[in-house]
Amino acid sequence: MWSPNSKQKKILLFVCMLCVLFYLNHKYNTPMTLDLRHADVHAQCVIPEIDPFDKELTKLDKHPKPPTCSESMSLVFIDMNGYIQFNTSSFALNKLSKSEVVCSYRPVERSGGDDDVILKPEVQFTEPEYIESDVVVASCLNKKAKLIYQSVLTNIDFRTVLRANKIKMASPNQFNVILFGIDSLSRTGALRKIPKTMKYIQNDLGGITFKGYTKVGGNTFPNVVPLLTGRRADKEDLGHAWGQEYYDEFPLIQYNYSSAGYVTNFAEDWPYFSTFNYLSNGFKVQPTDHYLRPMYLTMKKLAPVSTSLEQVSLYLEDKSIKVMPSSLCYQNRIKHVIFLENLKRFLKGYKSQLKFSFSWMSELSHDYxxxxxxxDQDFTDFLRWMKIEGHLDNTILLFMSDHGSRIDDLRNTPAGRIEARMPLLSIVLPEHFKKEHKHLVQTMMENxxxxxxxxxxNAMLGDVLxxxxxxxxxxxxxxxxxSLFEKIPKERTCANASIAEHFCPCFVSKSTNIDSPDVQKIVNFSLERINRMLDKHRTVCVVLALSQVRDAQLIVSSFKRYETKKTFTIREFFNTPVKDQNKYTILFETAPSGALFEVTAHIESDGEVYFVGDITRTNRYGTQSQCIADKYLRNYCFCKK
Structure with a gap:
């Protein structure tokens, strides 16, 4: 039987063992991000084609449940026209009458910079009242003077701005610009995580999505600075503005738009890690007419403990530990919905005026x-609202990101390495722009x-201005x-696009033997697929045979591992990173049609051939396929005499 002293020793030994295991796990089981760099940034770029649903990515994916918010009551709100009002339904639900409640608001102002706000004297109200502030703290007391409601409310005080500034009216040849960014989102990641949104942009809005859009820096700051200034985030490009205490002297493009008579808006949803505030002082003077940062600072000012613990709460939620309310909520509302609503207010408040907006969401996508x-549905609904309300009639919308996911597990897969380097960029142009400037749209499509x-x-935004x-x-x-309105050479390399070897995503092509077993297998498989597609039309289309293989290129990643210091981890020992697959781009000719087909494919370890995209015809079919009506299959059919 154990003595009390022995029990204590056992407990102490157990605790010591836990500490040792924790230390070993931290030191040797920590995920290691592989530093892979491009071996030749001067080589012509082959834009990588990856599957958004690559098995190495999908097995790491998660599908979290929607956040559960507080059931707290909202006794007042600010409507879309800027008036603060009582929420009559909430009063009725809580069995309250206006006569037994005293409600007021306190306007919020920045205080000497980007890091603090002040609350002005409170104003009581009984009837709807226009709010001459972008942020207020609203509160209500009951008959016993007990606080029963308090909330930070956002607004767009357009009246004050219109009185103080000469904002120009919109016109058919001068376009609004709306930049809406989502941190850490690749193009293929968007297809995977927000499919409804991407489908709506593509099919309903006619958006143009750029497959070769590539980051030029590691994180948000060195990618957003080029976007807003056209310059690299360094002293060489920015001169005296670099190294200043504040960013007011950066040549941000919103200043150019403001000087041209545009009303401007700047909104980021994560004040601790905002582009110009992370480990920095931000702006001394408010950078735009409307600036959302004070709203988030006020939330923290009123609830310093809970806001400071939001990232801890989100970590627990990521581990499937339910937190009430979710850290993704502010009181009874999801925070990203509040963020979208703020942009709605800006668009509605200045529907007839020229406007420039930069909105950047980070909290929802950066770490998890x-x-x-x-x-996904909220983004889709917001874009649908923009279209229905006419806000896209004269607006160029950029739906975009700064880089792909930089999370270790994703980034260490072959597909993830590409995603990290290639952020989302989709551009929606007004319909009348497409009709009047068809040459520019065609050029943009080619780009x-x-x-x-x-x-x-940035160069394109200068053209718009x-x-x-x-x-x-x-x-x-x-x-x-x-500019995206100019023809960009297909021969462009990472070097002449100002993309460093750390971030270059390109594959390179090398001539390979056309008689190799892999090439022959892909060609034969391609011919079989073409002939199978034509089975339903076999009575009129001939069976195609191989005439010759014209060219075969081996498409390889030029990523080379770079390490200044090798660190051993248990995880790396048992989980060797998946190697890139070699792909082939092959041009072959068929008989009797003389058709030229190009195919890109790779061969899996099980011997199966997997195509990247379609088998594409590269010469005209003319009258060869007039015996069938199918527009797609006409590329392949050679009609019998």
Missing amino acids: PYYLEIA TNVLTTAFDV HKNFDQNRKTTKPRRGI
């Missing part, structure tokens, strides 16, 4: 990228399949980049 899917960066987007749309448009010469 799979949480983004809970906003979707070449290497592009934030420098190019200066109405540089004519057929014989002036070729802009920005410090870096080429």
Whole structure:
């Protein structure tokens, strides 16, 4: 039988063992991000094609439940026209009458910079009242003077701005610009996590999505600075503005739009890690007419403990530990919905005026990228609202990101390495722009399949500002980049696109033996597929045979592992990172049609052939396929005589 002293020793030994295991886990089982760099940034870029539902990615995916918010009552709200009002349904539900409740609001102002706010004297109200502030703290007391409601409310005080500034009215040849960004989201990640949104952008809004859009920096700051300035985030490009205490002297493009008569808006949803505030002081002077940061600072000011613990709560939620209310909520509302509502207010308040907005969401996607899917329907509804209400009639919308997911487990897969380097960029153009400037739209479409960066987007935003749309448009010469309205060379390399070896995503192609077993297997499999597609038309289409293989290219990743210091981890020992698959791009000719087909494919370890995209015909079929009506199959059919 154990003595009390022995029991204590046993407990102490158990605790010591736990500590040792924790230490070993931390030291040797910590995920290791592989540093893979491009071996030749001067090589012509082959834009990588990856499957959004690659098995190495989907097995790491999660599908979180929607957050559960507080059931607290909202006794007052600010309507879309800027009036604070009583929430009559909430009063009725809580069996309250206006006569027994005293409600007031306190306007909020910035205090000497980006890190603090002050609450002005409270104002009592009994009837709807226009709020001359973008943020207020509303509160209500009962008959016993007990606080029964308090909340931070956001608003767009458009009246004050219109009185103080000469904002120009919108016109058919001068376009609004709305930049809506989501942190850490690749193009293929968007197809996986917000499929409804991407489908709506593509099918209903006619959005143009750029397959070659590539980051130029590691995290948000060095990617957003080029977007908003056209310059690299370094002293060489930014000169005296670099290294200042505040970012007010950065040549941000919203200042140019403001000088041209646009009303401007700047909103980020994560004040602790905002682009210009993380480990920095942000702006001394408010950078735009409307600025959402004070709302989040006020939330923290009123509830410093709970807001400080939000990331801890989100970590617990990620581990399937239910937290009430969710850290993704503010009181009884989901925070990303409040964020979208703020942009709605801006668009509605200035529907007839020229406007520029930069909105950037981070909290939902930065640390736990799979949480983004809970906003898919809300994004879709917001875009649908923009279309129905006419806010896209004269607006160029950029739905985009800064980089893909940088989470270790995702990033260490072959597909994840590409995703980390290739963020989302979809651009929606007004319908009348598409009709009047078809040449620019065609050029932009062609540019979707070449290497592009934030420098190019900035150059395009300059063209929009200066109405540089004519057929014989002036070729802009920005410090870096080429406008997306100009033809970008297919031969563009990472080096001449200002993409460093750390971030270059390109594959390179090398000639390979056309008689190799892999090439022959892919060609034969491609011919079988073409002939199977034509089975229903066999009475009129001949069976195609191989005439010759014209060319075969081996598509390989030029990523080379780079390490200054090798760190051993147990995880790495048991889980060797998956290697890239070699892909082939093959051009072959068929008989008797003389048709040229190009196919990109790879062979799996089980011997199966997997295609990347379609088998594409590269020469015209003319009258060869006039015996069938199917537009797609006409590319393949050779009619019998």
